[in-house]
Amino acid sequence: MSQSFFVVSGENVELAKDEVIAISKSYDKKTSYKTDSRLVITNSQVPWEKVAERTTFVRRAGKIADSFSDLFSEIDLSLLHKSDTFACRTINLSSKKLDTSSIEKTVGAAIKQISGTKVSLSNPLLTIYLIFTDKENYFGYAKPITEAQRPKKVFKFQSELPWKLCRAMTNLAGLNEQETLCDPFCGTGSILLExxxxxxxxxxxxxxxxxxxxxxxxxxxxxxxxxxxNAGYEYMQKIENKIDGIVTDLPYGISSKSSDSPKKLIHDFISILPKKKKIALMYKRELADQIELKPAKRYEIYRHKSLTRTILVK
Ligand SMILES: C[S@@+](CC[C@H](N)C(=O)[O-])C[C@H]1O[C@@H](n2cnc3c(N)ncnc32)[C@H](O)[C@@H]1O
Known part of the structure; x- marks a missing residue:
């Protein structure tokens, strides 16, 4: 077990933190975690890199080395022996104003002097993070990870779902590489691509x-x-034993060619949804009363004044 940290961006904070936890649990059910502001700390067998490369809204991630109260006396410099270059970065999630650049300079200079390791701000082999929150401060570190290439999309459509939401939904459903996802309203295939x-x-x-x-x-x-x-969504019943989860963006009615009203279609779809599968559904908020699924967690995503989307995860 090791402790990892993930700092999420300011958009959809709750969803972003739950995404980190769901990915980690999809590999290690015993993952425990705590959260504070935009920070998630997991205790898990899953390496932080494995979680970070899948997340949609994580800005910084790495391993937690320790918590600290007195920065200068408690940094463990043994980490630096194998590393040629390093940079010090402050993440201030506390309500206090901190002079982050002066902290980075002072701590960086002290580490450099004691360890003899060189500083590289542009391309460090090890980044040392000083994370401040109102409850506790942490000392973390990370080696660089290469960002995966985005999938190409050659066929697009106006009602397609933004890739970030597709990715986040797939992760919130808790699916991993041993499993199969079904999108019964796949459109251009945005969710399948993610x-x-x-x-x-x-x-x-x-x-x-x-x-x-x-x-x-x-x-x-x-x-x-x-x-x-090429079939109606009912086809998912035929392949029920081949799939582990259903992740989908329900028709909104505007561009749907269905003869059924969106409300009826959604009601009928929910009534045949397999009970024991992992589920993540996206729908327009107005359709909420058609969707009685319990227990489920809901996230509202505001787009503009006439479009608020809801993600339901069960
Ligand atoms: C909101 S769009 C999905 C968009 C998709 N997430 C994307 O990014 O391209 C809903 C899709 O449901 C399909 N659809 C509507 N009624 C359907 C039905 N009864 N069975 C299967 N597909 C249906 C539509 O053709 C449309 O492509």
Whole structure:
């Protein structure tokens, strides 16, 4: 077990913190955690890099070395022996005003003098983080990780879901690489692309042939193998034993070609949703009363005055 830290950005803080926890738990059910402001600290067997490379809203991440009360007396410099260059970075999540650049300079100079290690602000082999919160201060560190390439999208559509929400939903559902996701309203395949980019197998269903062909093109452009089935969402019942989770963006009604009203369609869809699967659904807030699923956690994402989306995770 080791402690890792994740600092999320200011957008959708609750969702962002839950995403970190869900990814970590998808690999290690015994993951425990605490959160404070925009910081999540996990205690888990999962390496921080594995979680960080999947997250959507994490800005900084690494290993926790210790908590500290007196910065200068407590930094453990043994970490630096294997590293050629380092940089010191302050993350102030406390309500106090801190002179972060002077802290970084002073601590950096002290570390340099004691350890003989060189400073590199642009390309450090080790970043030492000094994390301040109102409750506790932490000393963390991280080696650089390479950012994965974004999947290509050659077929787009106006009602497609932004990739960040697709990725976050897939992660909130708690799926991992041993599992298969189904999106029964896959459209251009945005959710499938995110799932496949994280190594999660996926199957898409859409009753619009044009969407299916477009989604297939998107998969092929990235060398992904997701199966795309041209059928109504009811098809998911036929493949129930092959899938572990359902992650989908429900039709809003405006661009849907369905003859059913969005309310009826959603009501019927919910009534056949497999009971024991991992679920993450996106819908327009106005459709909320059609969706009675318990227990479930909901996140509201404001887009503009006539569009607030809800993500439901069960
Ligand atoms: C909100 S869009 C999904 C957009 C998708 N997330 C994307 O990023 O491209 C909903 C999709 O549901 C499909 N759809 C509507 N009614 C359907 C039904 N009864 N069965 C299957 N698909 C349906 C539409 O063709 C549309 O592509």
């Amino acid at each position: 799932a496949e980019s994280m190594g999660i197998k996926s199957i898409g269903i859409d009753y619009d042939k044009k969407m299916c062909n477009g989604a297939r093109k998107n998969m092929a452009a990235n060398g992904y193998n997701s199966k795309i089935v």
